Amino acid sequence: ENLHMDWVDSVKHVFEYFTERTPRSHFELREASLVWNYKYADVEFGRLQARDMLQHLWTGPISNASVDVVQGGRSVEVRAVGVTKGAAIDRILGEIVHNKGMKAPIDYVLCIGHFLAKDEDIYTFFEPELPSEPAAAARARIANPINTSALKLSVGKSGSGSKASRSKTRRPSLASEKKAINHGNGTSWEPIPRDKMSLHEGSSVLDLKGDNYFSCAVGRKRSNARYLLGSSGDVVTLLKALAGFPSSS
Known part of the structure; x- marks a missing residue:
């Protein structure tokens, strides 16, 4: 992808200057x-x-x-405009579809991370196109214990693995790119022909519904993710539980 990167050298000089003058940076x-x-x-x-x-x-x-400056808790990042985790995963999936000729859709996603607010578009990128549910129903469903049969596994009783409320925002324009998918009417998934597909149509390979997409933010109180995990230790516990869960035939 063509990005304007002529700013890199001058920014690098500034970063080198402050690194030399800031011990342990x-x-x-x-x-x-x-x-x-x-x-x-x-x-x-x-x-x-x-x-x-x-x-x-x-x-x-x-x-x-043409750059974005993103301040983290203890970091400063300068990146090309439009570069986010959501845009990156769209590009990656588009490359896979374009080069590998996928014959079946991706129908399950577990997305876990500790992202800057600007990069949380990766959570909404995967969010299925579903009708907005009433807030009360969403709160009631999320308040229930995680169902292991659906691979929603609890990470302990300490409360550090508490669930977040469901995001009420639907995925923006990326969702409209799923021309080959029609949820809820029995239409089967069909890959887009290569000659009609751009490398930015990664979302066309997704066939996700509400019960087979799980997004978890780690160490955050507010997030676009569906669930919250308190720490990386909770992530390890969750993954171990998933690994030990018998696969369905």
Whole structure:
């Protein structure tokens, strides 16, 4: 994909400058972004450095660049405009469909992560096209214990694996791309012919319904995900439980 990346070198110089002057900080060069992380630095000093870094960036290297600046808890990320987890998974699925010629749809997804708010579009990317349910019904359903027969497994009694309320927002334009899928009327899934498919039609390979898509945010109180897990330890517990659950024939 053609991204304007001519800003990278100048941003990298700024990141190097602040890394040298902020003990225990580091930066990472990724395919479409740069991330400066001060997780292990002194908290207050790291925040001051991050503030100064942003001032340097906005008045210099990125003043006219097509980039997004994302501030994390202890990080600063500069990325090309439009680069998010949701856009990335759409691209990846599109590549798989285009190059592998998939014959069957993806009908089950478990999506777990600790994402910045900007990247939580990955949760809504997978959200099935379903009629909006009444809020009371959604709360009642989510309040019930997770059903292991549906592979919704509880991660313990401590409360750290509490469920989040269902997102009331339906997936935006990406959902409308599922031209080959028609939920609820018995129409079978059919792959889009390669000559009619772009690499950004990854959602066309999804055949998800409400009971076979599970999204879990880790360590967050507010999220677009359907469920919340308290920590990475809860994720391990959940995955072990899933691994030990007998597969249905």
